Every structure is written in C-alpha cells, then in structure tokens.
Amino acid sequence: MSFLLALSLSTGICCAIWAWISSIPSLHLITWIGFAGCTAYFASGKHGLEGISAAFFSTMSGVFSAAVALFISSKIPTPATAIIMTGIISCTMCLKSVAKPFWFIPGAFIGCFSTFAYLSSGANILSADIIPHLLSLSAGTILALSCDKGGNLLFSLFGKKEK
Numbered sequence: 001m002s003f004l005l006a007l008s009l010s011t012g013i014c015c016a017i018w019a020w021i022s023s024i025p026s027l028h029l030i031t032w033i034g035f036a037g038c039t040a041y042f043a044s045g046k047h048g049l050e051g052i053s054a055a056f057f058s059t060m061s062g063v064f065s066a067a068v069a070l071f072i073s074s075k076i077p078t079p080a081t082a083i084i085m086t087g088i089i090s091c092t093m094c095l096k097s098v099a100k101p102f103w104f105i106p107g108a109f110i111g112c113f114s115t116f117a118y119l120s121s122g123a124n125i126l127s128a129d130i131i132p133h134l135l136s137l138s139a140g141t142i143l144a145l146s147c148d149k150g151g152n153l154l155f156s157l158f159g160k161k162e163k
Contacts, residue, residue, distance in 0.1 A: 008151075018038075019031055036136075038140040052141045059114070063137070065111070065112050067115070069089045111137065
C-alpha cells in the first residue's frame, strides 16, 4: 500500500464519520464548515499540533476579519463601503501574518469566506448563531489530524516504502 492510498483511505473513513457526527441535529455542527477547517490544516503543510495551531489561529482570524467587515459595513450600508471593506480586510488578513500565530494567510481567507457563506444562510454573527460555525471550523482541524494520523497508522501497518 502506498502512502497516498493509506492517507486516502483514512481520509475517506474519517470524513464519512465526520459527516455522520455533524448530521446529528442536537450537536449543531455544519458539515461543510468542518471540511473548511480540515482543508486549512492540510493546506498549511504542517502536521500534528503545528498544523492544528496554524489552521485554528488563521481561520479564527479570518472569522474576526469578517466580523469587523460586517460591523463597519452595517454602519455605512452602501455598495462603496462593501467594496472598500473588501480591500481593507484582504490587506489586513495578509498583513497580520507577521504575527507568528497568523502566518498562514490562506487559512485567514478560508475563515473569512466560510463566515460570509455561513451568514448567507441567515445566521447572525452577533448572536449565538456564530457558535456552530466556530465549533465546526475547530472540529475540522481535529478531523484533519485524524485523517493525517490515520494515514500514518495505515501506512505503518500495511505500507511499502516507495522507490
């Protein structure tokens, strides 16, 4: 078994389990947002706690950026404000990467766009509606770690070193 096959099998199993868990209504989790957190982990190129940290802090900074943009845009509700805020927020998401916890810029964009997408479903960022979003993004990083470690485990049990 190649490492790619081991990781693919682990990812398929873990993602199916995540889809099942997140479909339990009482948990208030959102499947696709979990996959956004998972994507941030793998896109960071880091593994283990370093990958979780990169994905968590960057996506949460993106959620914060979306909240700031929405707050300011709500005070000056014009099309021009939305355009200007898009530029400012995009710029600040890149600039805050100088702070070590926020180095992973794509994660900030994942957190930001997933927030806007979630809010387009009718959720309110200034209410408890934001909790399922935050929990799902966070759970997605744990999902990714499970996929990653599961792939390593399968490869160690059944893998063959590739030439």
